[in-house]
Amino acid sequence: MSALSTRVQAAINLTNPDIAIRRMTQDDLPQVKAIDQISFNMPWPDSAYHYELNENPLSLLWVAEQKTPTDAGSPPGLPRIVGMIVVWMILDEAHIATIAVHPDYRNQGIARQLLAQALITAIERGANQATLEVRAGNIAAQKLYQRFRFAVVGNRPRYYKDNHEDALIMTVSQFDKTYADGLQSGTWNNGCPNQE
Ligand SMILES: CC(C)(COP(=O)(O)OP(=O)(O)OC[C@H]1O[C@@H](n2cnc3c(N)ncnc32)[C@H](O)[C@@H]1OP(=O)(O)O)[C@@H](O)C(=O)NCCC(=O)NCCS
Numbered sequence: 001m002s003a004l005s006t007r008v009q010a011a012i013n014l015t016n017p018d019i020a021i022r023r024m025t026q027d028d029l030p031q032v033k034a035i036d037q038i039s040f041n042m043p044w045p046d047s048a049y050h051y052e053l054n055e056n057p058l059s060l061l062w063v064a065e066q067k068t069p070t071d072a073g074s075p076p077g078l079p080r081i082v083g084m085i086v087v088w089m090i091l092d093e094a095h096i097a098t099i100a101v102h103p104d105y106r107n108q109g110i111a112r113q114l115l116a117q118a119l120i121t122a123i124e125r126g127a128n129q130a131t132l133e134v135r136a137g138n139i140a141a142q143k144l145y146q147r148f149r150f151a152v153v154g155n156r157p158r159y160y161k162d163n164h165e166d167a168l169i170m171t172v173s174q175f176d177k178t179y180a181d182g183l184q185s186g187t188w189n190n191g192c193p194n195q196e
Contacts, residue, residue: 016109021117024061031081039100041162060087064110085114094122096132116183123180130175136166145170
């Protein structure tokens, strides 16, 4: 692990010491798909995570793993996976493709930890834009993104096929090393990153 990654991990772990953020592996896929199924009205197709993990060179994937061993909710011998994030690196843009936390583990700062790790890594890899789409009615997710200084810059009317809900397009206006430093320092834990 690089010195920078060590510092990032230290800041992230301040939030919930029983959660480790690490890259997704093949063994994680059944639990990741289960979280996807329980979290979204329109889950990704069954093969999607396998494709993102093994075949899509643009994809970066992390999971949140519970460090304390538990028999509940995970296959024998495997750690409990409680959340995941997928980011597509499209040229200089980091696009948040999906993020979800198991319902039993929400409101503990785990999505914040996942998003911080993903955004810092995207900046380290040269991204200077961050974008995402979110349902107009998904207030919890919008609040999460607002904490990370995402702001609404547009919308796609009737974008979602299940209920014809609008998609809001959100971006971060200043997505750079200063922003990453705010995440690394952990100040995002008490408010928006870099908030004066
Ligand atoms: C959105 C989601 C990922 C948040 O995960 P989480 O681990 O519970 O979020 P965190 O505990 O890290 O919360 C971070 C911030 O998000 C916001 N937030 C999270 N849940 C919220 C809720 N139910 N209502 C309002 N704000 C909420 C808050 O601003 C919170 O900051 P705070 O703790 O200072 O109040 C989770 O609710 C989820 O998996 N939802 C279903 C999937 C989904 O909608 N994904 C987003 C697709 S765009």
